Amino acid sequence: MDSTNDITVGQVVKSRAGRDKGNIFLVLSVVDDKHVLIVDGNLRKLDRPKKKKAKHLTVYNTVLPELKYKLDNNMKINNAYIRKLLEPFNKSF
Structure with a gap:
């Protein structure tokens, strides 16, 4: 995987x-x-945020649409919200 074509905002990596x-x-x-x-x-x-090469990431099929929605609509998000979204993934992977 060399390009970010299959990576989207809100994707779990x-x-x-x-x-x-x-x-x-x-x-x-x-x-x-x-x-x-x-x-x-x-x-x-x-x-x-960390700037990272896409080839150094394992891309999961999970996309969190609520994050993309909030970013697209300039709604306020904070680090606690990000941690909460990632919590189930940190346990399962």
Whole structure:
């Protein structure tokens, strides 16, 4: 997987490389055809998202539409909300 074509905002991803290897994140935005911005609300907060290459991510089929909806409509989200969304994934993976 070399491009971000199959990654969308609100998608659940897992890091495959780097210091954050094995951590679960949410895609905050797609930067270009190779990079995305990811957050987990804990180590990577909304004010400092991590720019990550798509090829270093395992992409899950799960997309959280409520996050995309809130971002598209400029609704307020915070790090606790991100952590709450990711909670079931941190237990199951």
